Structures are given as C-alpha cells and as structure tokens.
Amino acid sequence: MGDETPALDEHEDPCDWTSEEQKAFRRAFNEQRRRQRRVGQVFTGVLLALVSLGVLLRVSPSWWVPAVGLVAAAGLVFRLTSWKCPACGEGLPTRGAGRACAGCGLALESEND
Numbered sequence: 456m457g458d459e460t461p462a463l464d465e466h467e468d469p470c471d472w473t474s475e476e477q478k479a480f481r482r483a484f485n486e487q488r489r490r491q492r493r494v495g496q497v498f499t500g501v502l503l504a505l506v507s508l509g510v511l512l513r514v515s516p517s518w519w520v521p522a523v524g525l526v527a528a529a530g531l532v533f534r535l536t537s538w539k540c541p542a543c544g545e546g547l548p549t550r551g552a553g554r555a556c557a558g559c560g561l562a563l564e565s566e567n568d
C-alpha cells in the first residue's frame with residue numbers, strides 16, 4: 456500500500472510516446488494482426504474440414520454440428536482474448552481496429568509502414 460512506483464508513470468502517458476515507441480508498438484500490433492489472421496484461417500480450415508467430413512462420411516449432423524459450434528466458439532474466444540492493444544492490454548474492437556486504442560490512445564493505423 457505504502458509502496459509507490461514513481462518512475463514509470465510519466466512514461467506510460469500516451470502523449471509522451473516517442474515516435475520510436477509508437478513504431479515499436481505498431482510493429483507489435485501488425486505482428487499480432489498477422490498472427491490473428493493466420494489462426495483465423497486455421498480455424499476456418501478446421502471448420503470446413505469438419506463440415507465436409509461430416510457430410511462426406513454421412514455422419515449424423517447431431518455429431519458434427521456441435522463440434523463445429525465448439526470450434527467456432529473457441530475461435531471467437533481466442534479472437535476476443537488475444538485481440539489486445541500491445542501497449543496497454545486494452546481489448547480492441549474486432550472491426551475497424553485500425554484507428555487508435557480506446558484505452559491509451561495509441562495510434563494503430565499502419566496500412567503501409
């Protein structure tokens with residue numbers, strides 16, 4: 456309680472971020488987005504495989520539909536939990552996340568860097 460951590464506070468103020476730091480965070484953000492996309496593709500692939508296997512093997516939909524739902528839910532959970540601001544850890548909106556973090560104001564736009 457009595458402990459105070461003075462030094463870091465100033466530095467975490469987004470207004471004080473140097474362009475170097477911004478750049479580093481943006482790079483981390485881009486990396487994260489790329490990973491997210493790849494995982495999304497994997498999940499989509501698994502979903503398609505499940506559906507086509509279910510259909511091709513004539514498995515009763517009561518078996519593979521819940522499995523598909525489970526994988527889709529897992530993908531969604533992953534998306535929501537991993538989609539965070541690299542700077543402050545605030546959750547980011549899944550759509551139009553290119554602007555800025557709502558938590559710390561870090562500019563996330565980075566079409567071409």
Ligand SMILES: [Zn+2]
Nearest residue numbers: 540543556559
């Ligand atoms: Zn942030």
